[in-house]
Amino acid sequence: MMTKMKPTRDGYGEALLELGKSNPNVLVLDADLAKSTRADWFWKAHPDRFFDMGIAEQDMLATAAGMALGGKIPFASTYGVFVAGRAWDQIRTSICYGNLNVKIGGAHGGISVGPDGGTHQSLEEIALMRVLPNMTLILPCDAEETRKATLAAAEIYGPVYLRFAREATPVFTESDSPFEVGTANVLREGSDATIIAAGPIVYEALVASDLLAEQGLKVRVINMHTIKPLDETAIIGAARETGVLVTAEEHQIYAGLGGAVAECAAKHCPVPIEMVGIMDTFGESGTPDELAEAYGLTHREIVAAVLKAIQRKK
Amino acid sequence: MTLANNDQLRELCTTVRRDIVEMTAAAGSGHPGGSLSAVELVVGLYFNVMRHDPANPTWSDRDRFILSKGHACPVLYSVLARSGYFPADELKTLRKFGSRLQGHPNMQVLPGLDTSSGSLGQGLSISNGLAIAAKLDGKDHRIYCLLGDGEIQEGQVWEAAMTAAHYKLDNVCAILDYNNLQIDGCCDDVMCIAPVADKWLAFGWNVIEVDGHNLDEVLLAYQRAASVKCQPTIIIAKTIKGKGVSFMEDVAEWHGKAPNAAELAVALKELA
Numbered sequence: 185m186m187t188k189m190k191p192t193r194d195g196y197g198e199a200l201l202e203l204g205k206s207n208p209n210v211l212v213l214d215a216d217l218a219k220s221t222r223a224d225w226f227w228k229a230h231p232d233r234f235f236d237m238g239i240a241e242q243d244m245l246a247t248a249a250g251m252a253l254g255g256k257i258p259f260a261s262t263y264g265v266f267v268a269g270r271a272w273d274q275i276r277t278s279i280c281y282g283n284l285n286v287k288i289g290g291a292h293g294g295i296s297v298g299p300d301g302g303t304h305q306s307l308e309e310i311a312l313m314r315v316l317p318n319m320t321l322i323l324p325c326d327a328e329e330t331r332k333a334t335l336a337a338a339e340i341y342g343p344v345y346l347r348f349a350r351e352a353t354p355v356f357t358e359s360d361s362p363f364e365v366g367t368a369n370v371l372r373e374g375s376d377a378t379i380i381a382a383g384p385i386v387y388e389a390l391v392a393s394d395l396l397a398e399q400g401l402k403v404r405v406i407n408m409h410t411i412k413p414l415d416e417t418a419i420i421g422a423a424r425e426t427g428v429l430v431t432a433e434e435h436q437i438y439a440g441l442g443g444a445v446a447e448c449a450a451k452h453c454p455v456p457i458e459m460v461g462i463m464d465t466f467g468e469s470g471t472p473d474e475l476a477e478a479y480g481l482t483h484r485e486i487v488a489a490v491l492k493a494i495q496r497k498k
Numbered sequence: 499m500t501l502a503n504n505d506q507l508r509e510l511c512t513t514v515r516r517d518i519v520e521m522t523a524a525a526g527s528g529h530p531g532g533s534l535s536a537v538e539l540v541v542g543l544y545f546n547v548m549r550h551d552p553a554n555p556t557w558s559d560r561d562r563f564i565l566s567k568g569h570a571c572p573v574l575y576s577v578l579a580r581s582g583y584f585p586a587d588e589l590k591t592l593r594k595f596g597s598r599l600q601g602h603p604n605m606q607v608l609p610g611l612d613t614s615s616g617s618l619g620q621g622l623s624i625s626n627g628l629a630i631a632a633k634l635d636g637k638d639h640r641i642y643c644l645l646g647d648g649e650i651q652e653g654q655v656w657e658a659a660m661t662a663a664h665y666k667l668d669n670v671c672a673i674l675d676y677n678n679l680q681i682d683g684c685c686d687d688v689m690c691i692a693p694v695a696d697k698w699l700a701f702g703w704n705v706i707e708v709d710g711h712n713l714d715e716v717l718l719a720y721q722r723a724a725s726v727k728c729q730p731t732i733i734i735a736k737t738i739k740g741k742g743v744s745f746m747e748d749v750a751e752w753h754g755k756a757p758n759a760a761e762l763a764v765a766l767k768e769l770a
Contacts, residue, residue, distance in 0.1 A: 211634075235630065235665070243657035246620045250627020253613060255558065256634070258627070274654075277617040278624060282605050 188355045192348035192384060193291055195330025197222025200259060202331075203338050204230045210338060211251055213237050215244050215262040220350070221291040223261050241266045245274035245286070252284040257338055261289030264306030264347060272312055275319075279343050283318045286344075287337045293323075293347040294383065294434035295467040295475045302466040306347075310382075311439035313345045314412045320344040320365060321412040323433075323441075325386035326355045329409060332363040340365060349434075351472045353384035368415035374404035377490045378422035381432040382408045382441050385460075385481060389432050392486035403490055411441055416448050423453040428493035430458045432486050437461040456496035458489035501545045504713050510545060510580065511537045511713075515742045516769045517576035517589055523762040525593035528601070531752035532646060533573040535677040535737040538711050543642055544577045547720045552582035555609040561639045562612040562628050566621020567646035567675065568602040569754070574611075575599050583610035619652025621645065622672060626658055629667040640724065643672045648680030651689045656701065662730040663702030670730040671723045672703075675710065677739035679750045698732045710735025742769055 203210040204226050213235045218224040227234040237244040241262055248258035260267070267290050268275075279286045295305045313321045320342060324330040330348050337344040362369060371386070372393045381389040386407045393403040404426055406418055423429060429449060431442035442459035449455055462479055476482050501507050514537050522528035540563075544550070548561040565574050572592065579586040584598070591597035598608040602616030613624050625643040632639055649655065662670050674694065682688045691697075695705050704726045708715040716735065723731035739753070740746025743765045746757075757765055 211630075233634070237661060238657075238664075240654075240657035240660070242620075242654040243623045243626075243661055246623030246654070247627040247630070247658070247661060249613075249620075250564075250624035250629070251631045252627070253562075253624065254628045254631025254635075256631045273617050274620055274623075277614070278620045281616075282614045 189352040190327040190355050191350060191352045192324055192327050192330040193222045193350065195324065195327035196261070196289055196334050196346065196348050197225040199331045199334030200226040201229055202335060204233065207257065207338060209255065209257050211235065211256050211258045213244050213248055213258055213260040215239055215241050215266065217262045217291065221261040221289055223289070241271040242274050245271040246278040248286045249278040249282070249284050252286045257285055257287065259287040259289055261291055263304060264290035264293045264309050265304060268306065268309040268312045268345070275343070276316055280316045280318045283342055285341055288343070288345045290345055290347045292350045294349050295462065295479055295481070296349055296351045296434065296472040298351070298472045298475060299469045301469040305467040307436045307462050307467065309345065309347050310411055310433070310435050310441060314444060318342055319412060320410070322365065322410050323347045323382040324409055325382070325384060325407050326353060326357055328355055328357045328359060329363055333409065336363065336365050347383065349384055354387045356387055356390065363409070366410045366413045366415060368418040369407040369409070370404060370418070371407050372403065372405040374402035375426055376401045376403055377428045377430060377494055378404040378406060378426045379430045379432060379486060379490065380406045380408050380419065380422065380441065380445050382411060383434055385432050385434050388481070388483040389486055391483035392490065395483060395487055396490055408441060411444055414444055414448060416452065419445055419448045420452045423449050423455045427497050428456045430460065430486060430489045430493050432460040434481055435461055437463055456493050458493040460485050460489050507541060507545060507713055511541050512769055513580065514541055514573060514576045516766060518572045519743060519757055519762055519765040519769070521572055521575070521589045521592040522756040523759070524590045525756060527756050528572055528593055529569040529754050530572065530756065531679070531739040531746060532567060532570045532675060532677065534741045534743065534746065535710070535739045536570055536573050536644060536675045537741065538713050538716050539644065539673050539675065539735055540573050540577050542713060542716045542720065544581050546717055548642065549639060552610065555583060559637060559639050562641045564613050564621045564625045564641065564643040565603060565615055566643055567618065567649050568615030570644070570646070571603045574603065578610040618646065618649045619654040622655055622658035623661070625670050626661050626665070626667055629669045630665060632669055640669050640671060643670065645672055645674050647674060647676045647678060647685050647691060648688070650674070650691055659698065659701040659703065666728045667730045668727050671720065672730065672732040674732060674734045675737055676734055677737045679739045679748065679753065681750065681753050683750050695734055702729065704729045704731040705734060706731060707734045707736070710737035711741055744768055
């Protein structure tokens with residue numbers, strides 16, 4: 185089967201173009217990386233509503249806060265490392281504390297940024313964003329879901345962080361696939377174990393589930409595109425019905441999706457959990473494929489984690 | 499309520515200064531020094547310059563006041579109460595559990611606040627965002643932003659200074675409360691901010707320097723700022739930290755210390 189490949193950031197760019205036509209209150213800001221984030225598509229179509237803020241992420245985020253106070257719906261994008269990290273206090277105090285209607289596009293998320301190396305590989309956004317009250321945090325799994333998530337972000341009131349990636353990754357959802365902020369999607373049913381994943385690595389989870397099916401194991405796959413608010417019902421159901429959980433994310437192993445799932449399971453239905461992610465280390469230069477192999481973010485690690493988790497059941 | 503009469507404004511400044519020392523004394527903590535230094539600057543805005551309506555605090559065409567130095571909220575709370583946004587009685591709840599008058603401004607709970615603030619260096623960026631939104635909507639309201647002098651040590655202030663000049667935000671008027679003291683001592687000793695006017699000029703701003711306790715100069719500066727086109731204005735207001743209370747004047751430790759009962763009595767006597 186030939187899978188269509190497309191970077192999730194393209195979904196952000198396409199959605200901004202749609203919003204530019206449909207909603208005159210949508211403004212877009214970027215910090216000298218509009219070509220990378222795909223914000224430049226909006227820039228070309230609506231130059232009067234695009235604001236390049238220069239290489240000044242803190243100013244960009246607080247300016248967006250002011251625009252929201254003025255009744256606008258600003259989308260501010262740049263690389264995830266610079267927005268979630270460098271401008272974290274602006275997001276906290278100027279945006280979340282006042283529950284302002286600012287949308288944040290965190291581009292180039294994950295280690296798959298590749299050759300730029302460890303400084304540019306954003307591996308901490310889930311941890312940084314999910315501790316902020318009022319924040320909605322979405323990691324779409326492919327370009328189509330990113331498009332839908334971006335459109336949805338404009339519809340809901342309050343701060344939203346969207347994390348998308350640089351590399352072309354498989355597009356495996358359709359225009360009519362369901363997407364609702366805060367509602368996880370079950371992509372494969374199963375009763376032996378559940379893989380909960382977010383972002384493009386969901387595709388690897390599907391491959392893992394298929395490989396495990398060949399061994400006679402029925403493994404559920406949940407696309408947890410919204411990390412906050414977390415779909416606890418889906419997690420509790422999976423824990424009860426399948427007995428073990430495996431999380432998969434292109435993010436630090438601490439305080440990410442795995443942590444969020446573990447908090448929920450520990451509270452409501454403790455079961456063995458295995459986590460696939462970056463093992464408390466920084467990345468390095470390499471191709472996305474080399475890095476996925478080296479840092480253990482492929483379907484192989486997910487398969488191994490599922491088998492280990494199932495073993496812990498007994 | 500617009501007071502064109504400077505005698506009335508001066509009288510109101512005294513009332514606001516009394517509020518500041520009383521409310522911080524009642525709270526047992528807070529920031530009287532940098533509140534007292536900004537009294538004329540804020541009273542002048544709310545009672546003479548700004549277009550606002552206490553009965554309609556979310557009116558979209560109102561002028562905005564962004565208190566970037568959020569710790570100086572006692573002066574703003576007093577001015578908002580005296581304007582009629584909430585009862586003056588409530589001032590004594592400052593910093594208390596359950597109060598709408600949080601230790602630093604929280605717009606989610608108190609009507610009349612145009613932003614929340616507390617972490618320094620962010621208010622000018624917020625002002626720029628409001629100014630851009632106003633221009634896109636073809637509205638003529640103005641955005642006033644009060645900065646502390648120590649606050650301009652924050653790098654983000656200078657990012658925002660570039661933005662306001664770049665986008666020609668002539669509807670932004672920053673006010674610098676230049677009392678030259680911060681928590682650790684004199685600004686020039688802690689981290690030199692001079693030459694302040696030259697810096698803002700170099701960043702493309704229209705600069706007006708005034709005595710921040712001279713109401714005539716302050717009001718004239720606001721008027722001149724409003725007439726400048728294609729360029730943001732900063733009013734650099736030379737002020738005295740703790741102004742109006744002899745033992746607080748020009749003493750850094752009154753940045754974040756409340757008067758005790760005896761000190762309050764002396765202060766109120768001086769502010770009669």
